[in-house]
Amino acid sequence: MTRRDLIQKIVLGGTTIIILPVIASSCAKDEVDGTNGGGSNSDKFTIDLTTPAYSALNAAGGWMVVAAKNIIVVNTGSNAFVALDSVCTHQGCTVAYNSGTNNFPCPCHGSLYSITGAVINGPATLPLKSYPVSKSGNILTISL
Ligand code: FES
Structure with a gap:
């Protein structure tokens, strides 16, 4: 099959099928530091x-x-950690x-979030x- 034949088969009757490149590695385990923790969960x-x-x-x-x-990660002491979205809402x-x-605190407009992520002060x-x-x-x- 030629490339032209393939394109003609993809575009049929006005319906266009978009083929996205396969990014196999992006579906793999998320890793920040190269440690995968032994799991396969992404x-x-x-x-x-x-x-x-x-x-x-x-x-x-x-x-x-x-x-x-x-994500913002905090060591809250006593071997405990908190992880929250770092992007102000x-x-x-x-x-x-x-x-x-x-x-x-958010440096832009003064919103303030608690250690659990709850809004203390807006505008958020x-x-x-x-x-x-x-x-x-x-x-x-x-x-x-
Ligand atoms: S972006 Fe954080 S308070 Fe506005």
């Missing part, structure tokens, strides 16, 4: 706390935005974490989505 990712890029998460009050996932700025007040009206975090050894697993 709805989670892992962070290896021994990786220098994530060293901020080793101390209570430490936090960082995992830009590849738009007002107009999409990236929130930060304030360890002194234990909340998430919707909460930040929260993701379960588990820790096993030095590996954090964040379920999306």
